[in-house]
Amino acid sequence: MPLLKDEDQKYLRAEFARKLTGPVKIVFFTQAQDCMFCQPTEQIIRELLPLSDKLSLETHAFAPGSEEATRYGIDKIPAIVLVGAKDYGVRFYGIPAGFEFSTLVADIIDVSRGETSFSPEARDKVRAIAKPVDIQVFVSPTCPYCPPAVRLAHMAAIENGLVTAAMVESTEFPHLAHQYNVAGVPRTIFNGTVSLEGAAPEALFIEKLLEAAR
Amino acid sequence: MPDIPTFDIAIIGGGPAGLTAGLYAGRGGLRAAVVEKLMPGGLVANTERIDNYPGFPEGISGYDLAQRMQAQAAKFGAQFVSDEAAAIAIEPKSFLVRLSSKAQLRAKALVIASGAYPRTLGVPGEKELLGKGVSYCAVCDGAFFKNQDVAVVGGGDSAVQEAVYLAGLCSTVTVVHRRSSLRAAESLQRVAFRNGKISFSWNRTVVAIEGGTQVEGLRVMDKETMKEEVLPVSGVFIYVGYHPNSAVVKDLVQLDENGYIVTDENLMTSAPGIFAAGDVRRKLVRQISGAVGDAATAAVAAQQYIENL
Ligand SMILES: Cc1cc2nc3c(=O)[nH]c(=O)nc-3n(C[C@H](O)[C@H](O)[C@H](O)COP(=O)(O)OP(=O)(O)OC[C@H]3O[C@@H](n4cnc5c(N)ncnc54)[C@H](O)[C@@H]3O)c2cc1C
Numbered sequence: 001m002p003l004l005k006d007e008d009q010k011y012l013r014a015e016f017a018r019k020l021t022g023p024v025k026i027v028f029f030t031q032a033q034d035c036m037f038c039q040p041t042e043q044i045i046r047e048l049l050p051l052s053d054k055l056s057l058e059t060h061a062f063a064p065g066s067e068e069a070t071r072y073g074i075d076k077i078p079a080i081v082l083v084g085a086k087d088y089g090v091r092f093y094g095i096p097a098g099f100e101f102s103t104l105v106a107d108i109i110d111v112s113r114g115e116t117s118f119s120p121e122a123r124d125k126v127r128a129i130a131k132p133v134d135i136q137v138f139v140s141p142t143c144p145y146c147p148p149a150v151r152l153a154h155m156a157a158i159e160n161g162l163v164t165a166a167m168v169e170s171t172e173f174p175h176l177a178h179q180y181n182v183a184g185v186p187r188t189i190f191n192g193t194v195s196l197e198g199a200a201p202e203a204l205f206i207e208k209l210l211e212a213a214r
Numbered sequence: 215m216p217d218i219p220t221f222d223i224a225i226i227g228g229g230p231a232g233l234t235a236g237l238y239a240g241r242g243g244l245r246a247a248v249v250e251k252l253m254p255g256g257l258v259a260n261t262e263r264i265d266n267y268p269g270f271p272e273g274i275s276g277y278d279l280a281q282r283m284q285a286q287a288a289k290f291g292a293q294f295v296s297d298e299a300a301a302i303a304i305e306p307k308s309f310l311v312r313l314s315s316k317a318q319l320r321a322k323a324l325v326i327a328s329g330a331y332p333r334t335l336g337v338p339g340e341k342e343l344l345g346k347g348v349s350y351c352a353v354c355d356g357a358f359f360k361n362q363d364v365a366v367v368g369g370g371d372s373a374v375q376e377a378v379y380l381a382g383l384c385s386t387v388t389v390v391h392r393r394s395s396l397r398a399a400e401s402l403q404r405v406a407f408r409n410g411k412i413s414f415s416w417n418r419t420v421v422a423i424e425g426g427t428q429v430e431g432l433r434v435m436d437k438e439t440m441k442e443e444v445l446p447v448s449g450v451f452i453y454v455g456y457h458p459n460s461a462v463v464k465d466l467v468q469l470d471e472n473g474y475i476v477t478d479e480n481l482m483t484s485a486p487g488i489f490a491a492g493d494v495r496r497k498l499v500r501q502i503s504g505a506v507g508d509a510a511t512a513a514v515a516a517q518q519y520i521e522n523l
């Protein structure tokens with residue numbers, strides 16, 4: 001059964017036609033067995049692909065430490081990397097379903113254009129960051145407050161090459177949720193240390209990001 | 215400075231009220247913008263199951279209902295603006311809405327459909343343990359408490375409904391309520407009373423939420439004996455009412471003592487051209503069906519207002 005209804009497909013096709021400027025390669029790391037959410041994640045990607053000729057797919061069977069996994073820094077699956085004019089450091093670990101589907105779509109558009117909807121002040125601050133920051137945003141697919149948190153993180157990655165950002169679907173990676181003591185989403189973790197609770201406005205997100213970059 | 219996009223109606227908030235206002239305005243041939251800071255759907259999107267919205271005798275998930283409402287508004291041409299209305303200025307025959315991203319938009323009439331946000335208990339531990347066992351959204355965070363013991367604070371529809379949802383995931387759910395009976399609808403109460411995993415702690419007020427890095431217990435006080443006890447739970451879900459999201463219009467329209475927007479029978483506020491619909495408005499019942507009904511009235515009244523400008 002297709003996930004995207006006819007009218008959703010029509011809407012997305014029009015949206016992509018209007019907004020995508022450059023090509024976006026979806027790099028997908030998967031595994032045939034022992035990965036409950038790999039197949040459903042692949043289905044989501046496969047249904048998106050035909051909606052724009054700017055989209056392409058590159059699938060890799062996941063092997064820890066393999067050349068591709070190392071190149072993209074992938075250590076768990078299912079994993080999605082969105083590559084536009086370059087690899088901006090935008091990652092999804094776990095299925096981008098439910099509310100996170102909208103995040104995936106918005107990210108594809110930003111990566112294609114190589115630009116984000118940050119306010120000019122926020123953008124300047126993000127671009128000025130001179131130290132690497134890795135952001136993990138813990139979510140659940142049923143969390144309506146989570147997409148804005150993931151979007152802010154991914155937008156920061158797009159604006160600054162030193163910033164990488166990942167959505168982490170908490171229920172698929174309980175060990176990580178446990179490691180960071182996550183019992184509520186969204187939770188944004190910067191460089192494994194600085195933490196931000198809930199769906200924060202842009203200004204607060206930037207403040208925490210700069211704190212981690214100090 | 216690029217041209218400021220101009221609409222007939224700007225609708226602030228994309229919950230059931232905002233989406234319905236968008237639908238009616240769009241169908242009425244108006245250029246309508248729905249400004250939503252989070253996700254379209256509002257509070258409905260964080261509700262597991264809705265059993266009292268007419269037309270869905272089997273019930274419908276909040277997420278599904280929200281998506282359908284959004285699709286219907288989009289179908290009639292409502293435009294979605296993913297941003298927060300930060301300030302509103304009244305101009306001659308129009309309104310200027312400043313958004314958090316610093317973008318602006320202009321409209322001849324406004325429908326305020328910004329809903330309400332969950333009230334906090336204001337007890338020690340609540341802020342500190344947010345996301346570490348304290349939650350206001352069972353569908354978001356319930357999965358973290360699989361096979362654990364949790365408490366739900368409150369006695370209204372939302373509290374009881376979410377207790378039933380959590381009982382499907384957790385080992386036990388204790389509903390802590392400051393009175394000796396629930397305010398929730400009879401049918402909900404019956405479902406909860408029949409559920410073997412749900413128990414009730416009556417006449418208790420919450421004193422504190424305890425724990426270090428995680429919630430370890432909920433300290434409650436018996437209102438009659440004044441005795442305190444600690445319920446050993448790892449999650450506390452709080453449903454104790456709402457505050458209206460009316461800050462953006464607080465200096466422009468009349469609010470009641472609790473901050474809800476006061477309207478006339480056509481849902482116009484004290485400021486001509488500004489209408490209000492849904493939970494943000496002063497009224498007795500705050501439900502989806504009411505929000506949707508409000509929005510139909512507000513959108514049509516706004517259209518008449520524009521035609522008479
Ligand atoms: C757990 C729970 C269970 C419920 N169960 C039921 C049920 O079974 N049946 C039922 O009928 N009702 C139920 N309700 C009540 C129902 O959800 C509300 O009555 C309904 O959502 C009100 O709709 P609304 O559009 O007025 O406001 P909301 O749904 O609150 O939507 C308001 C929207 O406005 C946005 N917003 C606020 N301020 C701004 C701003 N400045 N700029 C941009 N956007 C803004 C918010 O992000 C939000 O999305 C339940 C509520 C909860 C919390």
